[in-house]
Amino acid sequence: MPELPEVESVRRQLHPELAGRLVVDVWWDPHPQQRFSDVGWLEGHRIAAVTRRGKYLLCPLEGAGSPEDGRPLELVLHLGMTGSFRFAASDPARTPADDATDHVRARFTLDDGRDLRFRDPRRFGRVSVVPAGDYTGRVPTLVTLGPEPLSDDFDPDAFAAALARTSAPVKAALLGQRLVAGVGNIYADEALWRARIHPASRRVGRARALALHAAIREVLAASIEREGTTFRDYQMVTGESGRNADFLDAYGQGDLPCNRCGTPMRRSVVAQRGTTHCPSCQRA
Template sequence: MPELPEVEVTRLSFASAIAGAGVESVRLGKPLRWPLGATPAQLVGQHVRAVRRRGKYLLLDLDQGILLMHLGMSGSLSFSKQQPAPGAHDHFDLQTSRGLLRLHDPRRFGAVVYAPSEDSPEAQKLLGKLGLEPLSADFALDAFRAGLKRRGSAIKQVLLGGQVVVGVGNIYACETLFLAGIRPTLKASRITKPGSIRLHAAIFDVLTRAVAKGGSSLRDFSNAKGENGYFQLEAMVYGREGLPCKVCAKPVRLMRQGQRSTYWCAHCQKA
């Protein structure tokens, strides 16, 4: 579910509130994607110094080490003083002096992993091969173009892969390619210079606007304060199969690329 905008919106919704909080207890529900890699006792007594983001991972800086959190397909976080008793899909609780941080994740593709540091093998296994951060100064056009040049697969798959640029999931891949006017099946290495310039700009534009709208709440996404996002209302193609393209009025198409749905407009995306 959550792509970069949803993860960033989540981060912004609790980062300042939790900063400085002391960890009082930890509760584990059903197993997530990986084991925590630490005992609750190792976390209790530490403080959450800051919450950062890398791609779709949240990094909670502790006094000693970091907590990597990933929301998978169905995860969401909540943070507040008063929370109900854990439900069947609440699989991680971090009780702090400022409130309870809770991961709700029905499908359990998400994860909470402790690592001794960001540079540790445990963390680098997950963060090591990630591409450029699209909303940071890191996202240089030249580096982006160089990344595309060495990929022979379809641009849609390359965007989803996260090794060239991070954070672009299925919704935003479809939306950015529409905005850039590029066919989702075009081999990344064959994108023209003007095409790559448009795509680079579209990624920044779409993700920035999505963050401003609070992300996309297709089913049940909400930030750590329980607030929904509204970017889905502005989607040009995602989820709009058969509906008229908002630009040219021809029907939006749906196709499969690597087990994922791709929505696109054959008339507007010809590059």
């Protein structure tokens, strides 16, 4: 599933193309699922910007407010496991059958004659229009997100204190999104390797927690610079792949020599997720 660097890379490509654009028509897959909600409200609204919160893309909308109570609206997008966006010339002859063939689940026609198409073969993505900032009951995971890791809100002392309060394995705590937003399986493995912390450790200590805080920032910033990590599904709006896969030290490196000490990397399962660590550098 795309994590913060991948979503941020998509955001950076979408924002200049969508900011100020009016949505003149909307189509979405009628396949019933809670991940698509009130999509039709988007029609007739202008997209003010494309921002990001954790792994979500947030687009504040200009125009008439919610049909329910007039509140300003916001478009919430999530790539899920296989979601991607593409621009294409609007085609009035295009049918839902054409979209189904291409795994297009939503299509937004813009005032410049282009469509923005959301393609999602495995259907785990989200397209929702909500009253701006009102995520309770609509996108509840947005309500409980921790601080943005590259912002000043991600305070090292607060992070160390929060980590000390949990009895969960440290990797599970990172994946839970409450301590810090946007870190998933790839970058949890990478940050824990860099901080020399075993992914299953339940007691980290202040010094190592501060090292982990710094490592999270470092691995995310480096991956954003390389436009994310592509293994199979993740692609940017241009169709290009991220360039970070060749720079990974831990994730997916099972049985290969550790880049730090040469010990073969070990694979395991932590928090029901495949995990890789160095048994020499990252001791429990």
